[in-house]
Amino acid sequence: MANAFPENSVGLVRPEVFHFDTPLTLANGRQLAHYDLVVETYGQLNAAKSNGVLICHALSGHHHAAGYHTEEDRKAGWWDHYIGPGKPIDTNRFFVVSLNNLGGCHGSTGPQSINPETGEPWGADFPTLRVRDWVATQHRLMQRLGISQWAAVVGGSLGGMQAMRWSLEYPDCLRHCVVIASAMKLSAQNIAFNETARQAIFSDPDFASGHYLKQGSQPTRGLSVARMIGHITYLSDDGMGKKFGRELRSGSFEQGNEEPVEFQIESYLRHQGNSFSKTFDANTYVLMTRALDYFDLAREYNHDPVAAFRNAKSKFLVISFTSDWRFSPERSREIVNALTRAGRDLAYAEIESPFGHDAFLVPNQPRYEALFRSYMQGISI
Amino acid sequence: MRIDLRIIDQWIKPGSRVLDLGCGDGTLLRYLTDHKNVHAYGLEISPAGIQACVAKGVNVIEQNLDDGLKNFDDDSFDTVIMSQTLQTMRYPKAMLAEMTRIGKEGIVTIPNFGHWRARLQLLFKGRMPVSDLLPYEWYDTPNIHFCTFLDFEILCAEMNLEVVDKAVVAERSRGKGLSQLNPNLFGETGIFRVRK
Numbered sequence: 052m053a054n055a056f057p058e059n060s061v062g063l064v065r066p067e068v069f070h071f072d073t074p075l076t077l078a079n080g081r082q083l084a085h086y087d088l089v090v091e092t093y094g095q096l097n098a099a100k101s102n103g104v105l106i107c108h109a110l111s112g113h114h115h116a117a118g119y120h121t122e123e124d125r126k127a128g129w130w131d132h133y134i135g136p137g138k139p140i141d142t143n144r145f146f147v148v149s150l151n152n153l154g155g156c157h158g159s160t161g162p163q164s165i166n167p168e169t170g171e172p173w174g175a176d177f178p179t180l181r182v183r184d185w186v187a188t189q190h191r192l193m194q195r196l197g198i199s200q201w202a203a204v205v206g207g208s209l210g211g212m213q214a215m216r217w218s219l220e221y222p223d224c225l226r227h228c229v230v231i232a233s234a235m236k237l238s239a240q241n242i243a244f245n246e247t248a249r250q251a252i253f254s255d256p257d258f259a260s261g262h263y264l265k266q267g268s269q270p271t272r273g274l275s276v277a278r279m280i281g282h283i284t285y286l287s288d289d290g291m292g293k294k295f296g297r298e299l300r301s302g303s304f305e306q307g308n309e310e311p312v313e314f315q316i317e318s319y320l321r322h323q324g325n326s327f328s329k330t331f332d333a334n335t336y337v338l339m340t341r342a343l344d345y346f347d348l349a350r351e352y353n354h355d356p357v358a359a360f361r362n363a364k365s366k367f368l369v370i371s372f373t374s375d376w377r378f379s380p381e382r383s384r385e386i387v388n389a390l391t392r393a394g395r396d397l398a399y400a401e402i403e404s405p406f407g408h409d410a411f412l413v414p415n416q417p418r419y420e421a422l423f424r425s426y427m428q429g430i431s432i
Numbered sequence: 433m434r435i436d437l438r439i440i441d442q443w444i445k446p447g448s449r450v451l452d453l454g455c456g457d458g459t460l461l462r463y464l465t466d467h468k469n470v471h472a473y474g475l476e477i478s479p480a481g482i483q484a485c486v487a488k489g490v491n492v493i494e495q496n497l498d499d500g501l502k503n504f505d506d507d508s509f510d511t512v513i514m515s516q517t518l519q520t521m522r523y524p525k526a527m528l529a530e531m532t533r534i535g536k537e538g539i540v541t542i543p544n545f546g547h548w549r550a551r552l553q554l555l556f557k558g559r560m561p562v563s564d565l566l567p568y569e570w571y572d573t574p575n576i577h578f579c580t581f582l583d584f585e586i587l588c589a590e591m592n593l594e595v596v597d598k599a600v601v602a603e604r605s606r607g608k609g610l611s612q613l614n615p616n617l618f619g620e621t622g623i624f625r626v627r628k
Contacts (some may be wrong), residue, residue, distance in 0.1 A: 212477045215456070384503070387493055391503075391504075393494065394471065396491050397465070398484075398485065398486045399494055400479075400482050400484070418479050418483075422483055425486045425487045426486050428487075429489045
């Protein structure tokens with residue numbers, strides 16, 4: 052019974068697989084003969100095909116951004132609070148396209164897929180990808196859908212990097228670029244966190260140099276620790292303090308009590324790590340974190356972001372969150388300064404939020420929601 | 433359209449680059465973009481102002497002016513506007529210097545603390561002036577650096593800034609006609625066009 056879903060939900064959605072067999076030359080020079088992308092769409096493409104909005108996912112995201120997969124499903128897509136009828140990305144107006152990026156582990160071709168040359172899973176041999184490779188495949192998807200220009204390309208974090216890359220690589224193919232909690236390149240500290248997470252994965256004996264599928268194992272311990280490290284950096288000190296403080300889950304500090312003590316935050320993080328490691332592929336995690344590390348918006352523009360953004364034609368919405376220390380407001384201000392110097396149209400807001408980097412996903416933040424909604428409403432279709 | 437915004441509009445060249453410091457709800461930016469085809473950016477700190485700017489579709493950047501304007505290059509704008517904002521700045525003199533560094537020309541709108549009603553309140557009541565134009569008590573006013581028109585022009589002279597044009601607005605009280613005669617006594621809002 053469809054009416055069991057909330058009224059402002061896109062409701063039941065079904066992922067679709069798009070097969071591409073035009074060979075794709077990747078940024079690193081290797082070639083993929085063919086590949087699949089798994090895609091969900093919400094809303095209707097209008098007759099002029101002018102209302103398409105592309106959602107670019109972040110590190111651990113996928114195509115399932117909104118709605119539900121079965122009638123019994125109670126867990127909506129990862130950005131369901133922001134995509135739907137009457138929501139900031141309003142599916143009454145927009146035709147929303149959300150895909151699992153190449154290299155992903157939710158149905159698109161990636162390390163878990165079969166390498167046609169060997170007949171075995173790619174594993175660690177899957178080519179290293181850069182953000183531009185994703186954008187190139189998203190461009191092919193756009194053409195397949197018969198769309199020649201997106202109303203907007205939208206992304207948070209790593210997704211924001213894809214959106215910015217779109218504005219430079221295909222300037223005529225988008226009218227608006229929405230960049231949330233993102234950066235033009237990672238800082239050394241950011242790369243350091245990613246490398247620590249990767250080392251956690253590599254150090255798990257079950258990782259087997261990335262060929263765990265061949266030997267029938269899963270590096271869940273390593274991936275779990277990697278996720279725990281990441282998760283800490285996605286929350287703010289303050290937010291974590293308010294949510295968990297020093298609360299104990301078990302044990303006590305009473306004199307004479309030697310029962311082992313466990314803090315709430317320990318159990319929470321372990322739970323996050325465990326559940327993630329059962330649904331995500333370690334090689335994909337390595338691949339995605341590397342794509343993050345490698346991204347440098349202005350590298351090929353003589354390291355001049357102003358020169359880079361002179362190539363863009365779209366308008367920009369840039370949003371950051373005050374407690375985000377992984378992609379701090381300072382990183383967004385760098386984007387804004389480059390855009391201003393390049394003469395691009397933009398709006399920039401720094402949203403007061405205790406939710407750290409994850410804030411872009413968190414519902415019930417009135418200012419963020421109102422601003423996002425207002426900007427999207429202003430997009431003519 | 434507020435009368436001070438109309439006067440500002442007259443001083444803006446069509447198609448020029450404009451920066452509005454403390455752009456509020458974006459009314460001036462929208463007007464200048466539509467009627468003068470300017471390429472304009474506004475800086476604003478209040479969430480409500482930024483929200484209104486986004487709804488109007490004007491370029492707005494969240495920025496605290498008191499943190500400085502180092503992110504803007506010398507002479508990168510034709511005109512930098514500061515409407516009813518200078519008196520709220522922590523360092524108005526530094527802000528004026530920054531404005532004229534970034535813009536080839538600056539337009540500053542200030543309320544006149546030397547208006548006769550303000551003077552009378554202080555003289556006879558012995559209390560800090562509160563009026564419909566300056567509706568705040570001394571302890572909660574955002575206007576922390578008041579000046580009179582005369583004070584402003586003295587500062588400009590000190591900083592070697594040329595006041596190339598000025599206009600006085602006095603709408604809300606008696607003395608409208610007199611404001612041209614003695615602006616510092618009868619003018620409510622002063623609009624100054626300054627250059628290095």
